[in-house]
Amino acid sequence: MKTSFFTALLTLICFSFMAFQCDDNDSATMEEEQTELRTLKAEIESFASQSECNTNTECQYIAFGSKPCGGPWGYLVYSTSIDTEKLKQMVEDYNQKEADFNTKWGIMSDCALAPQPSSVNCENNTCVAVY
Template identity: 35%
Template sequence: MKRFFKIVLLAIVLQSFQCSDSNEADDSITASQLETKKQEIQNYINSFSCSESLGCGFIAFGSKPCGGPLSYLVFPNSVNLPKLQEMVKAYNEMNRLYNIQTNAVSDCMVVAPPTEVKCVNGVCTIIK
């Protein structure tokens, strides 16, 4: 009985020295989550069509490990801009945290914003 008590006590003591934090795993962001969020934003943008009269806009998208956007998304001006901005802001923050988690590296080159976007055959397109 003494031996059983010592084993149980040892197990309890050893368990109290574990270093992992259960909240860490809950806060991690996966590539799959990023892709799902990206697709959600693309689907939202694609649910609107553009026209010559309304035109198109663009927004910085993603987060490079060195800072700055990964790319720019073009969208018809008929979207609900505050909603799109909120969706993109959430994605950019997720991407930033993912980069930190994975110790991501990049080329650190600045991605220049488009200088001209137009509606071409009902689709917003970067001209230059």
Template identity: 40%
Template sequence: MKFLLKLFVLALLLQSFQCEDNNSNPITLEQLNFKKQEIIDYIAGFECNNSENCNTIALGVKPCGGPVEYLTFPSSVNLNELEAMIESYNQLNLEYNIQTNAVSDCAVVLPPQTVECDNGGCEIVVN
């Protein structure tokens, strides 16, 4: 009888130390879209002078791995701040993929080969 009581107490203790359930606050597509728009709006606050001032950065996390897309930005952007925003978005995107058991086409998205400055903003040139 003492063994069963000890086993019961042990089970209760182990249950109290269980890991927190990550699905208690599921991430929504609206949250992802809002964070992405914040990044786009941040970049839009800076202008480029010429195409040499334009750069690209990977955004998003495909369930198979690799970025979802690339954004362009002028070199006048605070790169540390932009990278922190991207990292935060990518972490949220990864958690969303896990929570929703997301799948993707697993196609590799390559960085754009050519970006140019057009009317003060950097844009991808599609060949």
């Protein structure tokens, strides 16, 4: 009688653990996540580089990347000739993924602030940061 009670109790506990286990697919390795971040970064930079400035567009910049100490790694310069809302969403998603990566893997960096452009100019149909 005692044996069947303990067996039933142990079975119930095991099923409880299986029912409430976390399944958040965090099985990716650090290298796989780094590759994904590099790919996303290249896509964003490629998208931004398609922009052209002229008399009908405006040059802008956005904080890009997430340093472990806080703040961006740098600033991405672009013009309003592209879908700026799409670019802003892509950058926001990337910045969050990089911040999550830094936390998950305990990444460290210097705590120097990336210089923010004082302005952006249009030169030869390309936006250029001025520091």
